[in-house]
Amino acid sequence: MATSGEHTVKAFDEDIGALRGLIAEMGGRAENAIQDSMRALMRRDLREAARIVAEDERIDILETEVERAAVRLIALRAPMADDLREVVAALKIAGVVERIGDYAKNIAKRVSVIDDNGDIEPLSLLPSMARIAVEMVRDALDAFAARDAELAYEVCQRDKQVDDFYNSIFRTLVTYMMENPKSITPATHLLFIAKNLERVGDHATNVAEMVYYAATGTYMAERERGDDFLDQDED
């Protein structure tokens, strides 16, 4: 700790603890929203989908609370070095978790379109893809809570699994569309859902990178993130 005096240290720890708590709540809600959106999609449950869309606002509000708390913390405690880096990481992580919530909302919004168009075989691959992505998010946030650079590093290694899922779903859907022109509209929505899940994996990776930086003060090397320069669908 760069802050001086027992009292100040304790106060900072309490504040950063509150910040971690808000982010943990955001993360839990975002993870559930992704998994719930998959269940709503598989069951064509429009009421559940509407609930997911409505509840995303709660995640947005939590991000605003994180931002206000971080600004208040910086203004009151004037954290230095590691502490300041951790507050900045918390700010950025809250922003990423908010976007993960948006992906869940986006998936939920597409349930009605799929619903109107019957079954599409590649649908069955999505929940497994979602499970891996959600576990990455959970572990990335656990790594943040525990300042665990090793876990953060390990999360980044898993992103390739999600990308592989995405690429295989992409190819399957394209073939499917060629064979069933009537399926093109719902299939394009499934393509976007798969893309959203692939992005969730990317965002979990981003969080893990921030955790790694906050914990070590150094950036994870590009190649260590397992980036694939040739991945057509990375963004």
Next chain:
Amino acid sequence: MATSGEHTVKAFDEDIGALRGLIAEMGGRAENAIQDSMRALMRRDLREAARIVAEDERIDILETEVERAAVRLIALRAPMADDLREVVAALKIAGVVERIGDYAKNIAKRVSVIDDNGDIEPLSLLPSMARIAVEMVRDALDAFAARDAELAYEVCQRDKQVDDFYNSIFRTLVTYMMENPKSITPATHLLFIAKNLERVGDHATNVAEMVYYAATGTYMAERERGDDFLDQDED
């Protein structure tokens, strides 16, 4: 300014000015990258596409510089109130601009796929869509540089134009795929390119919202952002 003393104020102004400069450079590069990616796409210019992909790293490095400069600024100047809010906004805006650069890179990466598959009529709509999105980014960053809440508000109003473009391209491409099954693979990539441009508009809107907040201390009301709850493709 909440900081006290002529010297401190001047020092803060210089630091935040440097931060603004880095973000302006990031923004200029991201805007050019989007426009260049459109030209590369229309001309099927693979060399230009490769250059855009390679140069995105520069934007990533600039974001890292912004983060370091912001942390240094907070540690050294201990900005309060408006100043602190502005530094936090700068941090978040740099993150958004970095993502806009990623969209340009992603579009550039798809040029080769389109190239392999000849002409697709909806292609011609993309550059106009890109122009509006890039102007939104430029104006959002100008609003940040000038602390112009009014311009920021105005940028948000323009997002609907980009969304309308996206929805029309989406429908056109789906019809196109149904009529030309062979075009499905390139058409899905065009769909993602259109989606990327739609996201650029969303990100410009996010920046404008942050600028509005940094300038006024209040959040733009949800409905004022012209959000469309029913927009299937918002994320």
